[in-house]
Amino acid sequence: MILKRRLKLLFLIYFFCTVFTLADDHLTTKTTPKIGLVLSGGGARGLAHIGVLKALEELKIPIDYMAGTSMGAVVGGLYASGMSTEEMETIVLKTDWEDMLRDRPSRRRLPYRRKVDELSFLMDFEVGLNSWNFQLPSGLISGQKLQFFLQTKLLPVTFIKNYLELPIPFFAVATDLETGGMVVMKKGNLARSIRASMSVPGVFTPVKIGNRFLVDGGLRSNLPVEVVEDMGADIVIAVNVSSPLAEREDLDSMHNITKQMIDMLLEQNIERSKKKTNILIEPNLAGLSSGKFEKIEELISIGYNDTMAMVEQLGSLADHTYDERRENRPKPEFIDKPLLYVQIAQDSELDPNMILNKLSTKNGDHLDIEKLSSDLSHLYEMGYFETVGFELIEEEDSYILIIDAFLKPWGPNTIRFGLNLESDFEGQGDFNLKANYTMTQLNRKDAQWKSSFQIGKLQQITSEFYQPLTFSDIPFIALTYEGLQFKENQITGENTLNEFQITSAQVGLDLGWSLRQFGEIRLGYFDVTAAATSNQMVLDIGSKGFKSSMIIDQLDNTNYPKNGYLFNIEYRNAKEKGSDVSDDQFERLTFGGLVSLTRRHHTIMWQYGAVTSLTKPLPMSQTLQAGGLFQVSGSGRNDFSGSYAMFSSAIYYYRIRSLPTQMGSGFYLGGSLDAGNAWATKDEVDFSDLHYGASLFVGADTKFGPLYLAYGINDLQQERFYLFMGRSF
Numbered sequence: 001m002i003l004k005r006r007l008k009l010l011f012l013i014y015f016f017c018t019v020f021t022l023a024d025d026h027l028t029t030k031t032t033p034k035i036g037l038v039l040s041g042g043g044a045r046g047l048a049h050i051g052v053l054k055a056l057e058e059l060k061i062p063i064d065y066m067a068g069t070s071m072g073a074v075v076g077g078l079y080a081s082g083m084s085t086e087e088m089e090t091i092v093l094k095t096d097w098e099d100m101l102r103d104r105p106s107r108r109r110l111p112y113r114r115k116v117d118e119l120s121f122l123m124d125f126e127v128g129l130n131s132w133n134f135q136l137p138s139g140l141i142s143g144q145k146l147q148f149f150l151q152t153k154l155l156p157v158t159f160i161k162n163y164l165e166l167p168i169p170f171f172a173v174a175t176d177l178e179t180g181g182m183v184v185m186k187k188g189n190l191a192r193s194i195r196a197s198m199s200v201p202g203v204f205t206p207v208k209i210g211n212r213f214l215v216d217g218g219l220r221s222n223l224p225v226e227v228v229e230d231m232g233a234d235i236v237i238a239v240n241v242s243s244p245l246a247e248r249e250d251l252d253s254m255h256n257i258t259k260q261m262i263d264m265l266l267e268q269n270i271e272r273s274k275k276k277t278n279i280l281i282e283p284n285l286a287g288l289s290s291g292k293f294e295k296i297e298e299l300i301s302i303g304y305n306d307t308m309a310m311v312e313q314l315g316s317l318a319d320h321t322y323d324e325r326r327e328n329r330p331k332p333e334f335i336d337k338p339l340l341y342v343q344i345a346q347d348s349e350l351d352p353n354m355i356l357n358k359l360s361t362k363n364g365d366h367l368d369i370e371k372l373s374s375d376l377s378h379l380y381e382m383g384y385f386e387t388v389g390f391e392l393i394e395e396e397d398s399y400i401l402i403i404d405a406f407l408k409p410w411g412p413n414t415i416r417f418g419l420n421l422e423s424d425f426e427g428q429g430d431f432n433l434k435a436n437y438t439m440t441q442l443n444r445k446d447a448q449w450k451s452s453f454q455i456g457k458l459q460q461i462t463s464e465f466y467q468p469l470t471f472s473d474i475p476f477i478a479l480t481y482e483g484l485q486f487k488e489n490q491i492t493g494e495n496t497l498n499e500f501q502i503t504s505a506q507v508g509l510d511l512g513w514s515l516r517q518f519g520e521i522r523l524g525y526f527d528v529t530a531a532a533t534s535n536q537m538v539l540d541i542g543s544k545g546f547k548s549s550m551i552i553d554q555l556d557n558t559n560y561p562k563n564g565y566l567f568n569i570e571y572r573n574a575k576e577k578g579s580d581v582s583d584d585q586f587e588r589l590t591f592g593g594l595v596s597l598t599r600r601h602h603t604i605m606w607q608y609g610a611v612t613s614l615t616k617p618l619p620m621s622q623t624l625q626a627g628g629l630f631q632v633s634g635s636g637r638n639d640f641s642g643s644y645a646m647f648s649s650a651i652y653y654y655r656i657r658s659l660p661t662q663m664g665s666g667f668y669l670g671g672s673l674d675a676g677n678a679w680a681t682k683d684e685v686d687f688s689d690l691h692y693g694a695s696l697f698v699g700a701d702t703k704f705g706p707l708y709l710a711y712g713i714n715d716l717q718q719e720r721f722y723l724f725m726g727r728s729f
Helices: 002-031 043-058 071-080 085-094 097-102 112-119 144-153 190-197 225-231 254-274 293-308 311-317 322-328 352-356 369-380
Strands: 035-039 065-069 126-130 133-135 139-141 170-176 182-185 202-204 207-209 212-216 235-239 279-281 339-346 385-394 399-407 414-423 429-439 448-456 459-468 475-492 496-514 519-533 538-540 543-553 564-576 585-599 602-613 624-626 640-642 644-658 664-679 691-702 705-714 719-725
Touching: 035 043, 035 071, 035 225, 043 071, 043 085, 043 235, 043 293, 065 071, 065 225, 071 085, 071 144, 071 170, 071 190, 085 293, 097 144, 097 293, 112 543, 144 190, 144 369, 144 385, 170 190, 170 225, 182 190, 190 207, 190 212, 225 235, 235 311, 279 311, 339 352, 369 385, 369 399, 414 705, 475 519, 602 624, 624 644, 624 664, 640 644
Parallel strands: 035 065, 035 235, 065 170, 139 202, 235 279, 339 399, 640 664
Antiparallel strands: 126 133, 126 414, 170 182, 170 212, 207 212, 385 399, 414 429, 414 719, 429 448, 448 459, 459 475, 475 496, 496 519, 519 538, 519 543, 543 564, 564 585, 585 602, 602 644, 624 640, 644 664, 664 691, 691 705, 705 719
């Protein structure tokens, strides 16, 4: 009996303890709300989100769900993947955001074949021309650098395809470009989803995910409160860093008006979202626009301070188990494994072996992010692909690396235009308009056919068929044609000045060696049929023979170089056509180049050029024509002519301000000191006979080419004003 009573007592004690425990758990569950954090878009202003997150951590406010749009998706995605605010702050401060969002590869790294167009001073804008249809790029920026940045920073969660399984469940918001509907991205490649969320129409190219083309989520929901509510959030903290509407006095340009229209759309959906928010954080970012990436520290600081100032509103959400919960949160890590093999996924006609040949990452290597970055850059710099990314497939003890290289929609054939205007305000002026059409990927070894057409003072047609001989793209052959027609003044017998009309047609065959991004070397044969016609005579000035040339190009900019160098040299051994006399044999050596160095906004550049005959005086078609700005400034174009000549100029310019990206680079003030002369015969060459000039100029580096307004003066008692748009082609 005593035993039975004790058992009953123990049973009752156990029963009531269980009931109270369950009740306590139930009450705890009911009284611990789930908190959702929403981060808006806002460009550079979105980096203030990092400061907000730092403050929330310090206040020990747990985040159960996250959603973000545009830059809010970038910050939210990185944080949800397990990255600390300290790591995020370090990364964004070290990142060159101007370069990241410019997307254009460094010119020095471009294959020399792509630099050729810039040396011809074509505009920095290309249009597709395929099947006689013009095609424009779908955005100014493809997002190549941004995509790789996101992929590498999110590498630890690259195999997490369901975003609810991230350390903090996170969804990104985009807009369907076709339907205009909101798209909540919950699964897939997280880096690609974030990239889609910030594809501002007209700026970034849309991102294709599945069968949809996605653009910036801010068009539908820049503050996606409803997303975290659907995820299960009981309390919503929303952070709004979007740009306020501009005042009337600021609506003074097409750019500002267009931005105002976009901001109006964002403002409407933000106001709707604010009404659903429990706690709204709006850092005071007055004076800091969406493009102020140079103010990152200030942005983060404001985000932190303005959030900490709301401690009375936020303090009640603090959780005494915060540190424990944070410690127990999963911390994904990328496991280092060898690459079983490297595979190319592409939609071009190029042989995959040609693309693989450009990669330094090989089968069996371990994943090296710096090496992979260089490899993807090399492929992107070819100019054929809209973006070049990578994917990893996990095997048991290795990875399969897939390189995604997909053609730009407006390729593979493109057209670029060039414009040259010149006036000396004394009745002399030149005008030239040029179109350059390039056909690429003509066969599996990437044969190219480049043709250009020019009208104006210089009539010109050029065409070159370029065929690499191996997949290495180093040895090549080139078939060339050039047709010219222009007028030129020449001094003939008894110092008579005659105006000649020069017409010529040249064909050539070259065997070459590509130096990749540095330049090229060529050996070849040429045949020129040419005539010079005046009122008094017709001269046959054709020639044929052999030539060799080398060009090295490491300039960072062809308009206003800041740093780098350019050097070219050519040797010709030929004879005038229509004669078998050995005296009609001539040898010509020409060389020239420039070197540029910049410290802060100060640039010093030295440019030079020379021609010399190694035998007798050169025929008319082979002499050097020079003169004008920076070639004894103050002189006129082609004032100097001869078989022996040299010109040099030391140029200084200072960048006084920047230009909007869509217009160009910057404004400059500068000047030059020049020296040079030309001589008809070797006996006349005398360096004490050099002429000297100087110039002052204002200029701009524009999308149409370099612009100069200059004044020049020299020791020949000449002085001129010059107006240039572009340069001679």
